[in-house]
Every structure is written in C-alpha cells, then in structure tokens.
Amino acid sequence: MAFNFSLTKLLPIAAVAAAGGAAYYKLGSNAEARLPPTRKLPFPPSADFPDLSKHHNIMKNHLTPGVYAQLRDRVTPNGITLDQCIQTGVDNPGHPFIKIVGLVAGDEESYETFKELFFPVIKERHNGYDPETMVHPIDLDSSKLTGGKLDEKYVLSSRVRTGRAIRGIPHPPMCSRAERREVERVVTDALQGLPKDLEGKYYSLKTMTDKEQDQLIDDHFLFDKPVSPLLTSAGMARDWPDGRGIFHNDKKNFLVWINEEDHSRIISMEKGGNMKSVFDRFCRGINEVEKLIHEKGWEFQKSDNLGYILTCPSNIGNGLRCGVHVKLPKLSQEPRFNEILEKLRLQKRGTGGVDTAAVGGTFDISNLDRLGKSEVQLVQEVVDGVSLMVDMEKKLEKRQSIQHLIPK
Amino acid sequence: MNKNCANFKDDEEYPDLSTHNNHMAHALTLPVFAKLRSKVTPSGFTLDQAIQTGVDNPGHPFIMTVGCVAGDEESYEVFADLFDPVIEARHNGYKKTDMHKTDIDPTHLKGGTNMDPKYVLSSRVRTGRSIRGLCLPPHCSRAERRKVEQISCEALAKLDGDLKGKYYPLKGMSEEHQDQLINDHFLFDKPVSPLLLASNMARDWPDARGIWHNDKKNFLVWVNEEDHLRVISMEKGGNINEVFKRWCTGLQLVEKYMKESGYEYMWNPHLGYVLTCPSNLGTGVRAGVHLKIPLMSKCPQFDEVLGKLRLQKRGTGGVDTASEGGTFDISNADRIGFSEVELVQMVIDGVEFLIECEKKLEKGESLESDIKALKQK
Numbered sequence: 001m002a003f004n005f006s007l008t009k010l011l012p013i014a015a016v017a018a019a020g021g022a023a024y025y026k027l028g029s030n031a032e033a034r035l036p037p038t039r040k041l042p043f044p045p046s047a048d049f050p051d052l053s054k055h056h057n058i059m060k061n062h063l064t065p066g067v068y069a070q071l072r073d074r075v076t077p078n079g080i081t082l083d084q085c086i087q088t089g090v091d092n093p094g095h096p097f098i099k100i101v102g103l104v105a106g107d108e109e110s111y112e113t114f115k116e117l118f119f120p121v122i123k124e125r126h127n128g129y130d131p132e133t134m135v136h137p138i139d140l141d142s143s144k145l146t147g148g149k150l151d152e153k154y155v156l157s158s159r160v161r162t163g164r165a166i167r168g169i170p171h172p173p174m175c176s177r178a179e180r181r182e183v184e185r186v187v188t189d190a191l192q193g194l195p196k197d198l199e200g201k202y203y204s205l206k207t208m209t210d211k212e213q214d215q216l217i218d219d220h221f222l223f224d225k226p227v228s229p230l231l232t233s234a235g236m237a238r239d240w241p242d243g244r245g246i247f248h249n250d251k252k253n254f255l256v257w258i259n260e261e262d263h264s265r266i267i268s269m270e271k272g273g274n275m276k277s278v279f280d281r282f283c284r285g286i287n288e289v290e291k292l293i294h295e296k297g298w299e300f301q302k303s304d305n306l307g308y309i310l311t312c313p314s315n316i317g318n319g320l321r322c323g324v325h326v327k328l329p330k331l332s333q334e335p336r337f338n339e340i341l342e343k344l345r346l347q348k349r350g351t352g353g354v355d356t357a358a359v360g361g362t363f364d365i366s367n368l369d370r371l372g373k374s375e376v377q378l379v380q381e382v383v384d385g386v387s388l389m390v391d392m393e394k395k396l397e398k399r400q401s402i403q404h405l406i407p408k
Numbered sequence: 409m410n411k412n413c414a415n416f417k418d419d420e421e422y423p424d425l426s427t428h429n430n431h432m433a434h435a436l437t438l439p440v441f442a443k444l445r446s447k448v449t450p451s452g453f454t455l456d457q458a459i460q461t462g463v464d465n466p467g468h469p470f471i472m473t474v475g476c477v478a479g480d481e482e483s484y485e486v487f488a489d490l491f492d493p494v495i496e497a498r499h500n501g502y503k504k505t506d507m508h509k510t511d512i513d514p515t516h517l518k519g520g521t522n523m524d525p526k527y528v529l530s531s532r533v534r535t536g537r538s539i540r541g542l543c544l545p546p547h548c549s550r551a552e553r554r555k556v557e558q559i560s561c562e563a564l565a566k567l568d569g570d571l572k573g574k575y576y577p578l579k580g581m582s583e584e585h586q587d588q589l590i591n592d593h594f595l596f597d598k599p600v601s602p603l604l605l606a607s608n609m610a611r612d613w614p615d616a617r618g619i620w621h622n623d624k625k626n627f628l629v630w631v632n633e634e635d636h637l638r639v640i641s642m643e644k645g646g647n648i649n650e651v652f653k654r655w656c657t658g659l660q661l662v663e664k665y666m667k668e669s670g671y672e673y674m675w676n677p678h679l680g681y682v683l684t685c686p687s688n689l690g691t692g693v694r695a696g697v698h699l700k701i702p703l704m705s706k707c708p709q710f711d712e713v714l715g716k717l718r719l720q721k722r723g724t725g726g727v728d729t730a731s732e733g734g735t736f737d738i739s740n741a742d743r744i745g746f747s748e749v750e751l752v753q754m755v756i757d758g759v760e761f762l763i764e765c766e767k768k769l770e771k772g773e774s775l776e777s778d779i780k781a782l783k784q785k
Contacts, residue, residue: 038451038480038541040549047551051579051615079411083549090612170412176456177423178416206424232605239463242424 329361523646690744702734
C-alpha cells in the first residue's frame with residue numbers, strides 16, 4: 001500500500017483560497033502564504049481499503065479490493081456512500097460461529113447503487129436467492145393459512161413482526177433529524193385512521209412519562225436505545241430519543257415501533273397459541289396502514305426483486321419473523337434438536353430475543369428464511385413446524401421414540 | 409453527506425436541546441443553526457457532524473462538556489459562529505480577537521527540578537498536535553488516517569540519543585506486549601466513552617492506531633487516538649522541569665523532521681495549536697503530577713485553593729476517574745491564553761504550595777492565613 005503524496009507537490013495544483021478566510025490567518029510574525037485548505041486528498045481506493053483480515057461477516061466475504069475500487073466513489077441520489085454502509089462491518093469483526101451481515105443500506109437506492117456488493121451478500125445470506133434474476137413473492141392474505149391454533153400447554157405466546165420503510169427517506173443509519181421526524185409524522189398520521197379494534201395511542205420516547213414507561217416495560221413493548229455495537233456503529237442511535245416512539249392499540253395486541261432499527265416495525269402478538277388470530281390481525285393492520293399512507297401520497301419501499309426494503313439486508317423480502325415462545329424442555333435436550341430445526345427451516349433464540357439465552361427449556365422459535373418465500377408460506381412453515389415439535393415433545397414425555405417424526 | 413437537508417426548514421432540522429447542558433447546546437441557538445446548517449468545509453465536514461456528540465450526550469448539571477468537535481482545521485473558521493462562543497465560554501472569556509502566545513523554551517521555566525518525592529509520585533506533560541492538510545479523527549478516511557501514521561512514524565524514526573525509540577501499532581500487538589504497555593501506563597484503548605464514540609473517532613479501530621515510545625520509556629507518542637498525535641513526556645518523581653525540557657525538545661524535533669517531508673503542525677496566532685476538541689486549543693497542554701495529599705485533599709477549602717491556583721484535580725486513572733488513597737492527579741486548568749511555560753510554571757508553583765499545606769496539616773498547623781493570603785492567579 002505504498003503511495004507517496006506530498007503536500008508540497010500538490011500546492012501548485014490545488015491553489016484554492018480558503019473560503020471566507022478570517023483575518024487572523026494573515027497575521028503572525030511569519031509571512032508565509034497560507035497553505036490551501038484541508039481537502040479530501042485523491043487517495044486511490046487501495047489506500048482506503050479496510051483491513052478485514054480478522055473479520056468474519058458476510059460483507060467481508062464479498063468486499064474484494066476490486067469491488068471496493070469500483071464502488072468507493074459512487075454515491076446514491078441521497079448522497080450516501082459505500083463507506084457509510086460498511087462501517088458497521090469494519091468496526092465489528094464478528095465471530096467465526098455467528099454469521100452477521102456486516103452491512104446496512106443507508107437508503108433504498110443503496111441496494112442497486114452498490115449491487116456489486118449487496119447482491120452477493122444477499123445471495124449468501126438468503127440461501128442462494130439471486131436478486132438479478134428472481135422475483136420475491138408477496139402474500140398478505142391470511143385466509144390462506146391452514147390450522148394455526150397451537151397447543152397452549154406448550155405454546156405460551158405467538159408473535160408476527162415485520163418492518164416497513166417509507167419511500168423517499170433514508171434509513172435510520174443515515175437519515176437526518178428532520179427526515180426521522182417526517183417518518184414519525186407520516187406513520188403516526190396513518191395510525192390515527194386504523195379501524196376500531198386496532199385503534200390506539202402513540203407514545204413518543206421523548207415525552208413519555210415515567211409511569212407510561214414502566215407500563216410499557218411490563219407489557220414487553222418498550223424498546224431502548226441500542227447498545228449493540230452492531231447498531232451503534234451503523235449510526236442508527238444518533239439524536240436519541242428524538243423521533244422515536246411506540247404505538248399500541250387499546251387491546252395491546254398490535255404494536256408499531258417507530259425509528260428504531262427501521263422506519264417502522266409492525267408487531268402483532270398475543271398470549272397463547274392462536275397464530276391464526278395473530279396473523280389475521282397482522283395482515284389487516286399492515287394493509288390498512290399501507291392504504292392510509294397511500295391516501296397521503298406516500299408509499300413503502302418495495303421492489304420486485306427485493307420485496308420490502310429495509311435497513312439490514314437480512315430483513316428484506318418480507319422482513320417477517322413469525323415466532324412462538326414454546327416449552328420444549330425434552331426436545332431441546334435431544335442431540336438432534338438443531339438438525340430438526342434446520343430441516344424445518346426454523347431458528348431458536350432465547351426468550352429475550354436475539355442473542356439471549358433460553359430460560360427453563362422455553363425457546364423463541366421462528367422462521368429462518370426471509371427472502372424468496374411469501375408471508376403466508378413462512379407463517380405456515382412456523383405453524384406446521386411448531387406443531388410437529390410439540391408432538392415430538394409429547395412423545396418424549398411418554399418416553400416414546402420420535403425417530404419417525406423427524407423430517408427427511 | 410445527506411443531500412436532502414435542503415428540503416427541510418431550519419426548525420424542522422434543529423436538534424432538541426431542551427434537556428441539554430453543554431457548551432454547544434448553549435451556543436447553538438436556532439438563528440446560529442439556521443446560518444450554519446448549509447455550510448460545509450472544503451473537505452466536506454458539516455455542522456451536523458460537528459455537533460452530533462453534543463446532541464447525543466446531553467451532559468450533566470454539574471459537569472460542563474464541550475459538545476462539539478472539529479473535523480478539520482477549517483471547521484473553526486467555517487463554523488466560527490458556533491465555535492467562537494463555545495471557546496469563549498470554555499476558556500474563561502477568550503475572545504475571537506485574542507491572540508495566543510506559544511512558548512516552548514524550557515529555559516524560561518523556574519524551579520520544578522526537585523519537588524519532594526515523598527509527595528510527588530510522578531510528573532507528566534502532554535499535548536496534542538495535528539498535521540496540517542489532513543482531516544481530524546472525527547472525519548478522516550482510512551487512507552488519511554494511515555497517512556497520519558506514516559508521516560508521524562517517518563518523523564519519529566529520525567529521533568536519536570535519549571529520544572531514540574520504536575513504533576508499536578495497535579493492530580497485531582501481542583498480548584504480552586500489550587500487558588507490558590499497560591504496566592508502563594502507556595497503552596490507550598478503543599474509546600468507550602459515549603462522548604468520543606458519538607463523534608465518530610473510533611471508526612475502523614484499531615487501523616492506523618499505535619504507540620511510539622523511546623527506549624528509556626519517558627517520551628511517548630499516541631497516534632490517531634483522539635487527535636492525530638498526543639505527545640507525552642513523563643517520569644517517576646518530581647522533576648517536572650526535566651520532563652518539560654524533554655517534551656519541548658521532542659516536540660520541536662518531530663516538527664522539524666515533518667517539515668523536511670513537507671508537512672507541519674496545524675497552528676494559527678489566534679487558536680494556537682488546532683486540535684479535535686475545542687477544550688484542547690491553544691497549548692493543548694496538560695501538565696501535572698500524581699500528588700499524595702491525603703490531608704490537604706480532605707480540607708474543606710481544597711477546591712477553592714485549586715481554583716485560585718488555576719489547577720484541577722482528577723483521579724489517578726485520568727479524566728473521570730476517582731482518586732486512590734488520597735493521591736490526586738493535579739494539573740493546569742487552562743489551555744489557551746497562557747503559554748506552555750506559563751502553564752507548567754503554574755503547576756510547579758501550585759504543587760509546591762499544596763505540599764507546604766500538606767506538611768503543615770501533618771504537624772497539625774492551621775492553613776487559614778496561607779489560604780487567605782493566596783491570591784487568584
């Protein structure tokens with residue numbers, strides 16, 4: 001990486017007077033001419049290439065010096081650069097066993113502007129889905145779901161969440177304060193128009209009272225200022241808590257987070273195993289909100305090949321995480337538990353959400369996939385998969401074999 | 409840089425500083441914000457970048473932080489309507505038209521050659537320096553940061569005699585060597601303070617960060633931590649005069665060698681040496697000692713005495729740490745408006761006074777008349 005720029009060589013070329021030079025620059029005992037102002041020197045891309053030698057993330061796997069050289073000087077229409085998108089992956093080397101993405105989209109256009117990096121990352125993260133050639137299926141018709149009423153002796157709660165971004169506004173890593181406030185305005189406006197059973201109230205993080213805060217914590221609704229370096233080094237915690245808030249309906253089973261990791265996160269949840277009811281309400285709520293923002297001339301960020309567009313490439317497509325808290329103390333001890341989950345296209349998390357531990361054999365089980373399958377398909381997979389695992393648990397309780405139940 | 413800012417009005421973009429207590433929040437009124445929000449330095453640094461740390465860290469009713477940083481030398485000029493009042497408030501009324509004096513001639517210093525080692529455990533002088541033409545840590549690219557490292561190392565490599573030393577990059581440093589540097593009190597770590605993180609200076613850690621020190625382990629340079637360079641001279645015991653002499657020599661030699669390659673320090677007659685944080689402008693000097701004053705520090709007028717002496721106390725771990733066993737880090741409170749020699753002189757004179765107080769308290773004598781007679785410096 002040997003290069004040699006000397007300012008003395010650049011002086012004759014870059015003879016630019018300091019903009020609005022203050023008088024004091026001309027004072028002083030030495031009469032030497034003021035050097036030209038600090039400017040971004042024309043370093044070649046190789047001089048800027050990050051050291052990813054110790055890194056384990058998907059961004060690193062695809063950011064070759066060649067790709068970086070192609071993309072470094074490109075800018076999206078909103079003024080966002082590649083360096084801004086990859087900062088989180090550069091600052092967080094990751095772990096060989098945990099595959100994180102290491103990249104965020106500063107705006108909708110980042111995906112296409114920097115596709116030489118984003119598309120291979122998407123392909124690796126989403127099981128070979130190729131955004132160049134494939135079309136992502138969207139299906140929010142919950143009537144297509146079969147079954148969906150899970151055994152409440154095992155399934156403690158059911159939840160479906162997704163994210164939506166407002167077209168024309170950069171994402172949380174890069175948005176300005178005014179843009180973030182605009183997102184808050186657009187979404188809360190739309191939420192005012194929801195039908196009866198979804199009617200509710202918006203609590204701005206900035207103005208909420210202590211009492212309201214405690215209540216929201218007890219309801220498991222409150223989100224906090226991110227502490228994960230994955231999120232903070234991407235810039236999404238700037239200006240906290242300005243423009244952030246939580247909406248929930250009076251029945252406390254439909255909830256919207258504003259300006260956390262995405263412009264909006266939409267959540268439908270309830271105690272027990274009635275995933276059908278949760279999904280019905282989810283689809284209805286989301287379709288209503290989309291209709292209401294259209295009336296005011298806004299749209300969600302969406303494309304044929306990427307589906308719904310969100311901040312993290314891991315969430316594009318439908319951004320859907322459909323999951324349950326389920327008691328599987330015996331099955332989870334089975335050596336083949338992880339294999340079973342993999343075959344069912346499911347993942348486990350602790351009951352505190354991502355990167356937490358399971359408590360007392362109770363797991364958060366949700367869909368593994370996002371892109372390439374529709375909402376209906378994914379919820380069906382969760383419902384069928386959890387049903388099967390509950391059956392396995394019951395068999396294990398009776399000391400019976402589950403061999404024949406394990407999917408091929 | 410987000411290009412959409414022009415689409416929004418001033419009050420729509422203006423940060424909510426209603427619960428904030430820092431210098432930036434006091435100076436950044438809506439009219440000032442409106443005037444500066446569309447300005448950009450030639451290297452592309454914006455107002456929003458400068459103030460982000462102050463927006464994200466509301467501060468504390470008792471601790472007044474600065475709340476803004478410079479991304480390059482021109483930040484102080486382009487955003488003068490913000491930085492000038494911040495500098496004035498932070499540096500005791502230092503005005504826009506004031507001139508700063510630089511004096512790094514160690515022969516001008518009096519005393520400080522043998523402060524009582526029973527009380528003075530160690531002596532240290534530090535400052536920062538920036539390399540003209542390159543962006544500062546909040547704003548620099550990886551290439552620029554590496555360039556700072558390259559220029560610094562080339563200059564430091566030319567040091568000879570007592571100052572001869574070696575550079576140790578943070579990247580790839582062995583655990584063993586890391587432990588050694590920690591024991592020597594030399595190692596700096598990735599910043600964890602939200603004040604620093606919010607200003608973006610920890611990006612790409614530990615790329616192009618490192619520590620240079622001489623073989624004698626009493627002259628040390630930090631590369632690319634909070635500033636381009638932090639230059640530190642230290643030793644055990646109370647000979648702060650010798651520490652200062654070595655520091656002056658080292659600083660000037662490094663600049664001389666940099667000039668041979670066509671570089672120089674950022675400096676101007678108004679702000680003195682230009683650094684990332686406005687609190688460090690002028691001399692950027694913090695000269696201090698670890699002082700064992702268990703009795704004096706418990707004296708109810710301790711803070712008042714420090715104020716009169718223009719000194720400040722810190723814990724022995726540096727800024728924002730607690731003192732241990734009655735041992736305090738005592739250093740100059742000012743940075744600008746006084747020369748380097750004047751500041752170190754204040755430390756010498758002040759520390760000698762504090763030692764006298766401690767001795768008197770050991771003998772059970774009263775300090776009343778001494779404190780009364782003490783004039784504000």
